[in-house]
Amino acid sequence: MDRRVRKAVLPVAGLGTRVLPGAKTTPKNMLNVFDRPILSYVIEEGRAAGIEHFVFIVGRGQGAIEDYFDASPEIESALEAKGKADILAEVRRDLPKPGQMSFVRQMAPLGLGHAVWCARDIIGDEPFAVMLPDMLMAAEPAALAQAVSAHDQVGGNIIVVEPAPEGEAHKYGIVDLERQEGRLNRMRGMVEKPAPGTEPSNLFISGRYVLQPDIFPLLEKQGKGAGGEIQLTDAMAELMKAQPFHALEYEGVTYDCGDKIGLLRANVAFALRHPSLGADARAAISGLL
Ligand code: G1P
Numbered sequence: 001m002d003r004r005v006r007k008a009v010l011p012v013a014g015l016g017t018r019v020l021p022g023a024k025t026t027p028k029n030m031l032n033v034f035d036r037p038i039l040s041y042v043i044e045e046g047r048a049a050g051i052e053h054f055v056f057i058v059g060r061g062q063g064a065i066e067d068y069f070d071a072s073p074e075i076e077s078a079l080e081a082k083g084k085a086d087i088l089a090e091v092r093r094d095l096p097k098p099g100q101m102s103f104v105r106q107m108a109p110l111g112l113g114h115a116v117w118c119a120r121d122i123i124g125d126e127p128f129a130v131m132l133p134d135m136l137m138a139a140e141p142a143a144l145a146q147a148v149s150a151h152d153q154v155g156g157n158i159i160v161v162e163p164a165p166e167g168e169a170h171k172y173g174i175v176d177l178e179r180q181e182g183r184l185n186r187m188r189g190m191v192e193k194p195a196p197g198t199e200p201s202n203l204f205i206s207g208r209y210v211l212q213p214d215i216f217p218l219l220e221k222q223g224k225g226a227g228g229e230i231q232l233t234d235a236m237a238e239l240m241k242a243q244p245f246h247a248l249e250y251e252g253v254t255y256d257c258g259d260k261i262g263l264l265r266a267n268v269a270f271a272l273r274h275p276s277l278g279a280d281a282r283a284a285i286s287g288l289l
Contacts, residue, residue: 003155005148005210007122008051008129010042011115013059013106018259027062029133031263034271034281037068038257040094041270042133049144051129055102055122057115066103069096111229117219125213127151130232135207136266138273139252144208146250150184151210156244157236159187160208162254170196172204173233175247183249187240192233193226203247205233206254215239 016028023031030037046054056065072091079088104118116130129144137143143160150158161175176189189200209232218235225231236245255269256262271281 003127004050005127005129005151006051007053007055007126008046008049008131008144009055009057009116009119009123010039010131010133011057011106011112012039012062012065012133013057013109013115014134014258015059015109016258019257019263025061027058027065028258030064030068031257033136033255033257033263033266034274035090035277036094038136038266039065039068039133041136042131043094045137045142045144046129046131048142049129049148051144053100053102053122054096055104055119057104057106057118059106059109069094069101071095111224111227111231113219113222113225113230113232113235116232117216117222117230120213120216120219123213123216127210127212130209130211132207134256134258136255136257136270137206137208137250137252138255138269139250143250143252143254146252147208147210147248150246150248154184154244154246156246157212157215157239158210159190159236159245159247160206160250161203161247162206162249164202164204167196169199169202169204170194172206173231174199174201175203175205176200177203177247183251185247185249187245187247189240190233190237190245192231203249206250208250209236211236212239212243214243 012029016023019028029039058065075091102122106115106118147158147160164172170193173190173192174194175187177185178188215235218238222230222235225234255266257266272278
């Protein structure tokens with residue numbers, strides 16, 4: 001069996017309630033962060049971690065995602081005719097090779113656990129990554145690459161975590177560690193959206209996972225949890241009875257693009273670090289202050 005992490009599941013079907021009306025006609029993960037859609041950065045991160053196949057779990061009205069990752073003959077030939085090679089390269093940079101992406105309809109918004117379960121046939125019997133594309137991570141090496149290295153090191157299941165801002169832990173999945181020493185620690189529990197004051201730690205699940213395929217039969221029979229949704233966290237807690245889980249406190253910065261202020265922060269941060277336009281962006285932003 002291939003133990004290499006080759007495939008990633010990207011649940012993108014959410015309505016984007018916190019970024020409406022921007023996400024009304026544009027899938028939320030197609031909103032721009034400076035000069036590219038959010039998904040462009042996430043795919044780049046996945047590729048840097050060795051991912052060869054991306055499985056998008058989509059909802060109705062999200063055809064723009066498939067179109068973005070397909071050839072665009074009109075745009076490409078117009079750019080070619082005008083000799084605009086630099087823009088053409090940018091337009092083509094995210095394109096997969098044919099067959100490297102799959103799109104699965106979730107059909108009903110039953111929760112993250114249900115979304116991941118929808119990928120079961122495409123993943124098959126090998127370890128795989130889950131990337132929550134709302135969470136944009138600026139890191140070197142890439143956040144998922146850090147998780148894959150941890151998986152190479154200790155095997156089993158890896159959950160990327162980070163400290164939650166004061167008073168916000170109840171909004172997330174929270175992990176419980178056996179003991180905290182360095183960045184990679186064996187877990188002893190996890191809970192999805194604990195009631196305020198009951199959090200077992202302040203380390204929240206920040207949106208990158210490496211999981212074993214044994215999660216799928218557990219997801220299949222997973223009942224509703226927090227918020228009345230089928231929760232990935234609950235099925236992982238179940239799997240932890242049979243397999244080790246490690247939490248990796250990754251090195252980098254996370255931007256929650258599912259939220260208006262988080263999306264704004266990401267826009268400013270990625271504009272400032274842009275290789276050719278960063279200096280102009282800095283001047284433009286300082287001019288506003
Ligand atoms: C999901 C996960 C949660 C995680 C969070 C990160 O929750 O269930 O464990 O901490 O993403 O954004 P959601 O944001 O979908 O409520």
